[in-house]
Structures are given as C-alpha cells and as structure tokens.
Amino acid sequence: MSRNRLIYLPLGGAGEIGMNAYVYGYGPEDRERLILVDIGVTFPDMDGTPGVDLIFPDITWLKERADRLEAVFITHAHEDHVGAVAHYYEALGAPVYARAFTANIARRKMDEHGHPEDAVTTVSAWPEAVEAGPFRVSFVPVSHSIPESSALLIEAGGDRVIHTGDFKLDPSPVVGEPFDPDMWAEIAKPGVKALVCDSTNIFTPHDGRSEASVGPEIEKLVSDQKGMVVATTFASNVARVKTLAEAGERAGRSICLMGRAMRRMIEAAVETGVLTGFPKVVGPEDAQAIPRENLMLLVTGSQGERRAASAQLARGKFHGIEMKEGDTFLFSSKTIPGNEKGVIRIINQFSEMGVDVIDDSSGLYHVSGHANRPDVERLHDIVSPQMVIPMHGEHRHLREHVKVAQAKGRTGIVAVNGTMLDLSGNAPTVAEFVETGRTYLDGSVQIGALDGVVRDRIRMALNGHVIVTVILDDEDEPLGDPWCELMGLPEIGRSRAALVDVLEEDLSQFLNRAGTKTRADDNALEKELRRVVRNSAQDEIGKKPEVTVVVSRLS
Structure with a gap:
C-alpha cells in the first residue's frame, strides 16, 4: 500500500515576482488530493510580448488533474495572486475561498466573465477553517499593501504548513490588520513542518517601515x-x-x-x-x-x-x-x-x-508591502519551522532566503516553478520536475508561449513583412509578373530604386528561368520565392523580412 505524502508544487511565482500559483497535495503518490493557493497574472511588455494583454501561469499539469482539485484559496486581491481566477475557473471547476475584501474583487472578476458569483465563498479569519478533502485551511491575517491579506495555515495528515503569501510586519498599517506576534506564536505552538515564505525584500538589510x-x-x-x-x-x-x-x-x-x-x-x-x-x-x-x-x-x-x-x-x-x-x-x-x-x-x-x-527616491513617500530581511528572520524565529521553502522571488531571492534559513540552523531548499517537493520527511526532497511555462491572453484567446504567435509577431516587428503573389496557368506558366506588398520596410534601398520594384524585378527574373519541376511544386516554388525576396532585401536594406507567398493556379 502506498504511503501518503505531502507535496508542494509552484506553477508560478517561484523564480519570478508575479503570476503566483502554488499547488499542495496530500495522499498516495500520483493520487494526491490537491488544493491551489492563488492564481495570478503578470503583465506583458512591448519588447518580449507585444500585443499580449495578460500573462498567466501554464497550469496544464493541474488541468489534467482537475478531478483531484478540492479548492482554490486566494491569499489577497493583488492581480498577481487573483488576476487569473475567472480566466481559469471553467477549466478547474473548483470552489474558490477568500476573505471578504478579496472575495469581493474575485466576484467582480467572475461576473465580468459570466461565471456565477457564488463560486466564491467568503471565509472568516483563523481560527475558522475550511475543510477541503484531506486539507484543513485557515486564513491568518497579515499586513501587506492591500486590505485583508492572509497567510494560510494548511493542515494535512498531521503535518502543518504555513504559506505566508505576501506580508510585512506592520504594527500600524492604517487600513487592515496589524501584525500580531502573539497570534502567530499561538498558531505555531503545535509545531510547523514547513514555512513557505515571501522572499521579495530578502536583500533589504534594515527593518521595514510602517x-x-x-x-x-x-x-x-x-x-x-x-x-x-x-x-x-x-x-x-x-x-x-x-x-x-x-x-x-x-x-x-x-x-x-x-x-x-x-x-x-x-x-x-x-x-x-x-x-x-x-x-x-x-x-x-x-x-x-x-x-x-x-x-x-x-x-x-x-x-x-x-x-x-x-x-x-x-x-x-x-x-x-x-x-x-x-x-x-x-x-x-x-x-x-x-x-x-x-x-x-x-x-x-x-x-x-x-x-x-x-x-x-527620497524614501519619504512610500514604504514597501513586503517584509525586509530582519522581518523575515523574526517570522522564522516566531514560527520556528522544521524547514523553510522560499517563494515569491527571483532565483537570487530564493537562494539568499535559503542562506538566511540555514544560518539559523534550519533546512531550506530552492524550488523554482515546476519543482515538486516532498515535504513528508524531516527535510524537503525533490520528488519530480513538472513542465511549466506561460499562457498568454491575446485579445480574447489564450495561447501558449511556445505556440509561435508572439514569436512571429516579434519577427515581423523586427524585420518587416512582404507578401508575394504569383499567378500560374494550367501549364504552370506565369500569368504576368509577381507583385509584392510591403509592410514595415523602407521604400528606397541602396540602389536608390523603389524597394518594391527591385523585389518584383528579381522575382520575375527567377520565375521566368525556373524549371518546370519547380513551378509545378507549390512548396518548392514558395521556398524559392521566399529565398529570392530575403536575399534581395538583404542586399538593398540590410534586412531579411518575413515573407508570405501566395501561389494561385488557374485551371
């Protein structure tokens, strides 16, 4: 009989800042019941993701196991934690739990996408808990830069994990709950197997400001x-x-x-x-x-x-x-x-x-919502976990956070997106690696980062685009000359002639001397016409544009 194990799997937010999505599982290997903590987005930029509206974590692994997903828990209402909840609700089909303010924001997102608002359940703070399969999950108030942020106390199979979410130690946060060290000490008193902890400001050496x-x-x-x-x-x-x-x-x-x-x-x-x-x-x-x-x-x-x-x-x-x-x-x-x-x-x-x-730049008019290094160390001391798992940070943040934990004699490990950890023993071990990545919201359609859509868009932006049209008769002879349409390219090249004229002349010469076998084969013809355009453009303007060839045959 398989032993039960407790696993942790970041699909987003570990090795980067943003796009948070963390899976916890408990049960026999490969049959664990699952919960998801946060489902956020990150934002595109014109350099790497032109035209993209939002970027989501690739949750293919979780979608394939959606029948084992018990619930989704949202720690707070920042977009990098809740932004994808409505986009992925249909694919996951699990109930969503959050505290009142976060639930309000999540319901607004659900409504915008035509999903039922009652898919989101409002939960009170610890000691109230949600039973989700083998898990018992409580929302623990923390200070952050948005109201009603929460860490999560996750209990399963006798083990207890604290997932901090984003937090700071603020005794007077203006809006929201102040940090309560006595409450945290009480929660940690029965013992904490693992502290999965925010790493954003681990390099900032001074105490955080209120x-x-x-x-x-x-x-x-x-x-x-x-x-x-x-x-x-x-x-x-x-x-x-x-x-x-x-x-x-x-x-x-x-x-x-x-x-x-x-x-x-x-x-x-x-x-x-x-x-x-x-x-x-x-x-x-x-x-x-x-x-x-x-x-x-x-x-x-x-x-x-x-x-x-x-x-x-x-x-x-x-x-x-x-x-x-x-x-x-x-x-x-x-x-x-x-x-x-x-x-x-x-x-x-x-x-x-x-x-x-x-x-x-003066530091007078803003304070961070994340715990600085001394505050992280203080939380480590209060919780006194058996192991520390850094999250919410780039690789350098996670690695430094492990060093901080090890300096106090605690076990730590760097686990970036796709690294599944087994937390069942006395130290975290890597159970397996899961393929992760990004999904783009492009207009109203979700596309994979590796689908080639954005890659082609970037290539067109960098190199311009030429459409070549050729008409052949039923004997594979050209009817007139090829013609070109140019986009994103200069009109005049090195020869001082119009670029379109140079391309059309070179294409016409090639077509007239091409063999019958080449003209009869669409694939071969398209390949050669594309080569001619790219070589001619390279000579004229120093660029090889993207080329689309349209071959029409009259019968």
Whole structure:
C-alpha cells in the first residue's frame, strides 16, 4: 500500500515576482488530493510580448488533474495572486475561498466573465477553517499593501504548513490588520513542518517601515504646494490612497479619484467594511470647476501604464482636466523593475509642461508591502519551522532566503516553478520536475508561449513583412509578373530604386528561368520565392523580412 505524502508544487511565482500559483497535495503518490493557493497574472511588455494583454501561469499539469482539485484559496486581491481566477475557473471547476475584501474583487472578476458569483465563498479569519478533502485551511491575517491579506495555515495528515503569501510586519498599517506576534506564536505552538515564505525584500538589510510613517511626510508635502496636486500609487494600496486623500483634505483640497481601478478598489473596501472614514470625493466634472490650488487628484498609473490616468494627463487632458506649470505630481510608489521606461516617459512629459514631479527616491513617500530581511528572520524565529521553502522571488531571492534559513540552523531548499517537493520527511526532497511555462491572453484567446504567435509577431516587428503573389496557368506558366506588398520596410534601398520594384524585378527574373519541376511544386516554388525576396532585401536594406507567398493556379 502506498504511503501518503505531502507535496508542494509552484506553477508560478517561484523564480519570478508575479503570476503566483502554488499547488499542495496530500495522499498516495500520483493520487494526491490537491488544493491551489492563488492564481495570478503578470503583465506583458512591448519588447518580449507585444500585443499580449495578460500573462498567466501554464497550469496544464493541474488541468489534467482537475478531478483531484478540492479548492482554490486566494491569499489577497493583488492581480498577481487573483488576476487569473475567472480566466481559469471553467477549466478547474473548483470552489474558490477568500476573505471578504478579496472575495469581493474575485466576484467582480467572475461576473465580468459570466461565471456565477457564488463560486466564491467568503471565509472568516483563523481560527475558522475550511475543510477541503484531506486539507484543513485557515486564513491568518497579515499586513501587506492591500486590505485583508492572509497567510494560510494548511493542515494535512498531521503535518502543518504555513504559506505566508505576501506580508510585512506592520504594527500600524492604517487600513487592515496589524501584525500580531502573539497570534502567530499561538498558531505555531503545535509545531510547523514547513514555512513557505515571501522572499521579495530578502536583500533589504534594515527593518521595514510602517505604512503610518508616510502620512506626516505626505501631509507636509501637500500643504506646501501652491498649484494643483496630483498623486499616484498602486490602486490596490487602499491605505495609501486613504493617507493621500486625508492629506489633501487637511490641506483644504477637494479630492477626486481618477481611474477605474482606483474607484473599484475603494468601492470594494467600503462595501466590505475594511475602509471607513474615507474623505468625501468629487467627480471629474465637478473637479473642473474647483480652483487648482484647492484640488487634489488621486490617479492610477504609478507604473507608467499607457492607458492609465497618469499617462493620459501627461499626454494632455483627461476628463477635461490638464496639468499646468506650477502643479505638482507625486509618485507615492516604487517603480517595479521593467517599468522604468514608462515612468520616465511620464516624468519628462510633465517636465515639459512645467510640472514638478516628486518620486520616491527620497524614501519619504512610500514604504514597501513586503517584509525586509530582519522581518523575515523574526517570522522564522516566531514560527520556528522544521524547514523553510522560499517563494515569491527571483532565483537570487530564493537562494539568499535559503542562506538566511540555514544560518539559523534550519533546512531550506530552492524550488523554482515546476519543482515538486516532498515535504513528508524531516527535510524537503525533490520528488519530480513538472513542465511549466506561460499562457498568454491575446485579445480574447489564450495561447501558449511556445505556440509561435508572439514569436512571429516579434519577427515581423523586427524585420518587416512582404507578401508575394504569383499567378500560374494550367501549364504552370506565369500569368504576368509577381507583385509584392510591403509592410514595415523602407521604400528606397541602396540602389536608390523603389524597394518594391527591385523585389518584383528579381522575382520575375527567377520565375521566368525556373524549371518546370519547380513551378509545378507549390512548396518548392514558395521556398524559392521566399529565398529570392530575403536575399534581395538583404542586399538593398540590410534586412531579411518575413515573407508570405501566395501561389494561385488557374485551371
């Protein structure tokens, strides 16, 4: 009879920051009952994924075992943890559990995709627990940069695992629950087999700062400004949005929220009772009539997103409001690596308008939502796990986190996406490797990262595209000359002749001297015509474009 084992398998979020998806299983080998913790997204960029809307973890392994999936548990409402819940709901078919605020956001996503809202069940915090097959799962409150974030206490077969989710140790988070060391000590008292732990800020050597620490600095900044003040932060950071709004209100300014995500998050926070006392806001129409020195806008787009409110203000008007010389724009946020170009573009556009831009280079107007190294070490000490499994970080973060654990005499292991660990023994062991990757949402269709769609798009963007059309009669003789249509290529080449003319002339010469055997074989003909275009273009413009050949035969 097979022994039961406890497994951990990251499908996203381990070896990267974002796109979180973690599978836990318990039972006989290859017959374990499963739960999924988080199902998030990451965001594309024009360099590597042009035209893609969202990027999901490839959960093929889990889809193939969906009949063994008991439930999905969402730790908090950031997009990299909940963003794919509606996209994958039909494929997985499992009930979704979350605390009230996160459940509110998840239900909105379900509704947008036509799924039943009752697929999401609201759960209270520990000591309440959800029974899911052999698992007993409790939501443990933690501080983060979004309300009602939770770690998970996962119990199965007598073993206990704590999955931290994203967390920080904040005694005064403004919105949400403060870190409670006594509660954590009580939860850990029966013993913890494994701590699966956030690694994002493992390289930051100083203690983390409280969310409450930025309030006085923001208030002083806003009160000192003469023109209109505009501030951006992560829309999900409800505490920061409240801090900014209160600073504006105390400075005698009317507050206007701009951007769909900002309004949606505040609505969800108010609906679920996690946000109270938020200052009165005015709509964009009313804001237009308010003197600039009496107005503060809170806008989306802290990461330079082209369609967000910040970018639209930087390009001109947004909802009838425009920035002018003497106004101030505040980034109350950290720029995520990879987003620097978009943020700098906005800063320069505002600079050209005479707007003063203040970023977080001083460290005064933003604090991280993730635990720094000393805070991670403190949690290790409180929980005192038998083993530490780092997650939510790039490989360098995971490796450093293992070193931190080992320095205190604890067992640790680096497990990137696709690494299945067996946690049943006294130390984690690699059980097997599972193929993982990425799935793209391209418009309304999900495509695989290796399907070639995005690869071809990149190649066309880099090299241009030529369509060649040839018509042959029933004796395989050309009817007229071939013609070309060019996209993304210069009109004139090195010979100073029109590029299209050069290509069509070279194609015509080849076609007229091609043998009957070549002209009779579509595949051979297409191959040769493609070769002619690429070689001729290389001579003329120094590029080999992508080529599509259309051969029409008249009978």
